[in-house]
Amino acid sequence: MTQLGLEGSTRGDTLCAGTATGELLWLDEPLSFWGGTSLDGGVIVDVHHPQCGTALGGRVLVMSASRGSSSSSSVLAEQIRAGVAPAAIVLSSRDAIVTLGALAAAEVYGIRMPILLLDDAALVELPRSGAVTVAADDETATVSWSTSD
Amino acid sequence: MTGALVLTDADERKLAGDEGAGMAMAMRMIVALAKVSGAPHLIDISSAHIDGCLYHGQAGLDFVEKLVSLGAEVSVPTTLNVSSLDLLHPGLVRLAPAESSAATRLMDAYVALKARATWTCAPYQLAASRPARGSDIAWAESNAIVFANSVLGARTDRYGDFADVCAAITGRAPFAGLHLEANRVPTVELDCSSVPRHVLDSDAVWAVLGCVVGDTVGERVPILTGVDAGVVDEDRLKALGAAAASSGGVALFHVAGSTPEAVEAGAGWPAPGVARISITTEMLRQARDRLTTAVASSGIDAVSLGTPHFSLAEFEKLARVLADRVPFDPSCTVWISTSRDVLALAKEKGYAQLCEEVGARLVVDTCTYVTPILGDEVRTAMTTSGKWAWYAPANLGIDVVFGTMEECVDSARAGRVVRHDAAWA
Numbered sequence: 001m002t003q004l005g006l007e008g009s010t011r012g013d014t015l016c017a018g019t020a021t022g023e024l025l026w027l028d029e030p031l032s033f034w035g036g037t038s039l040d041g042g043v044i045v046d047v048h049h050p051q052c053g054t055a056l057g058g059r060v061l062v063m064s065a066s067r068g069s070s071s072s073s074s075v076l077a078e079q080i081r082a083g084v085a086p087a088a089i090v091l092s093s094r095d096a097i098v099t100l101g102a103l104a105a106a107e108v109y110g111i112r113m114p115i116l117l118l119d120d121a122a123l124v125e126l127p128r129s130g131a132v133t134v135a136a137d138d139e140t141a142t143v144s145w146s147t148s149d
Numbered sequence: 150m151t152g153a154l155v156l157t158d159a160d161e162r163k164l165a166g167d168e169g170a171g172m173a174m175a176m177r178m179i180v181a182l183a184k185v186s187g188a189p190h191l192i193d194i195s196s197a198h199i200d201g202c203l204y205h206g207q208a209g210l211d212f213v214e215k216l217v218s219l220g221a222e223v224s225v226p227t228t229l230n231v232s233s234l235d236l237l238h239p240g241l242v243r244l245a246p247a248e249s250s251a252a253t254r255l256m257d258a259y260v261a262l263k264a265r266a267t268w269t270c271a272p273y274q275l276a277a278s279r280p281a282r283g284s285d286i287a288w289a290e291s292n293a294i295v296f297a298n299s300v301l302g303a304r305t306d307r308y309g310d311f312a313d314v315c316a317a318i319t320g321r322a323p324f325a326g327l328h329l330e331a332n333r334v335p336t337v338e339l340d341c342s343s344v345p346r347h348v349l350d351s352d353a354v355w356a357v358l359g360c361v362v363g364d365t366v367g368e369r370v371p372i373l374t375g376v377d378a379g380v381v382d383e384d385r386l387k388a389l390g391a392a393a394a395s396s397g398g399v400a401l402f403h404v405a406g407s408t409p410e411a412v413e414a415g416a417g418w419p420a421p422g423v424a425r426i427s428i429t430t431e432m433l434r435q436a437r438d439r440l441t442t443a444v445a446s447s448g449i450d451a452v453s454l455g456t457p458h459f460s461l462a463e464f465e466k467l468a469r470v471l472a473d474r475v476p477f478d479p480s481c482t483v484w485i486s487t488s489r490d491v492l493a494l495a496k497e498k499g500y501a502q503l504c505e506e507v508g509a510r511l512v513v514d515t516c517t518y519v520t521p522i523l524g525d526e527v528r529t530a531m532t533t534s535g536k537w538a539w540y541a542p543a544n545l546g547i548d549v550v551f552g553t554m555e556e557c558v559d560s561a562r563a564g565r566v567v568r569h570d571a572a573w574a
Contacts, residue, residue, distance in 0.1 A: 015184075015185055016181070034205075035543070039205075039206055069291075069309075070200070070289065070307065070308070070309020070310050070312075071203075071205055071309070071310060073309055073310040073311055073312075074201070074205040074206060074208060074209045074310045074311075075205065075206070077208035077209070077212070077311075078205070078206035078207060078208040078209070080208070081207060081208045081211070094185050094186065094187065095185075096182055096185045096186060096312070097309060099181070099182075099185045100178070100181075100182065100309070100310065100311045100312055101310075101311075103177075103178055103181050103311070104178070104208065104212050104310075104311045105208065107174055107177070107178070107212070107215070108208065108211045108212050108215050109211075
């Protein structure tokens, strides 16, 4: 429950378990991690993407889905290994390519980057910016934030 | 949330580690994938094709080496896609030593899992690796997926990195996507009846048609109608599928009267009410021109054939064109990518020797747009492949001219672009 009416939260389903905190980054368009982001820097390099040049590292990424090659799974796993991946990803569709990359990194490196699936009703609750905390396990998946400061 | 995933006792034992820690790790990935795809249960697969053997960085290598160290092995017949290296022609691929060594380790790890060292994007050309009609398989690599589904009538969803090898080890896959009969029914008709038969009776037109199909339908399942079965063959369907998977993400298409599921459905497909779009010769000419990024008058430094890998039938066709033994111009190198298995057959027939005699260079185990093979001096290259034309400008930073096999051969002999426009009218 919220205290003093100054906190918010929204719920979804867990695609990959984990906890993380970071600043929200809403993607304006789908993104291919393979070819669309730099392998070693986690920066959007797709010149056709409206947010080209933005660094994904440490952000809580909100996106509808990835697009393009299944090699994106390997690229995301490599970015998680290198520490330049998003802190968490919030999806609005069941994207296996992104999820497999995070699951593989969890298996090999023990680094858990949470991935959550939110439906449209849950998604509109989410702020457009600011820090959020993501907590996803086998039972529940929650995004919460403070509005007090 | 969708309905819960139900596992069999055998699945649970694999998950619990009864068959080893490597099996358990692979099973965790397959179960997680099944939950993402909303599958009600898993199914047996009869073969796998792994695309993860192309080096994309440390994580892909660490993942498969961990499976090896935990004692995993594939449990179904498994083929391997192209790698980053040509093991039969060392020195051909110009990778930095560190990356070359990582690529070799990656190949070794997949062989240690007991996958077959086929190193080809066209496993369907190997007699021992063609899945049976109606069988469930787990294949990766977009051109192999679309061929297995469309031309052979086997059933695979779009598997990719990590999922492919885990399916091969567990022998299981989520019952989802194109494994379901209902998802294989065409949802859009592409009417080709206005395109003259003689235009469709040319290999290069099928690559261009594939680009148009992908652009038009995206990831939907199309059925092409109005195509005379007499002009349809496997190499043409290969070219169509590869291009449609690149330009649109097509994983299954049907050709009325030709491909197996369309033949069986007969007049029942397309179902009443399915959207119908006309494909015209003008659309094909425009798509051909879009695939060409070079200016028409340019010289060419290279020709790339065999993406997807050259089949024995394509070697035979090329050998007929080269029979007069006119050599290629020294300023232009002709590259032919194929698998080591098909190359062995092409040598038995003498096709490969003829190609080399007139100046062609043969590449196996890999392919000319995924790893550095073409020389740095190459600025403009010509190809018969819709897929190669699609990717080469971005992957290799060169200009591309798309053409028929005859146009490619005549251009390589002249060292400049030679067109035969009659094929496109």
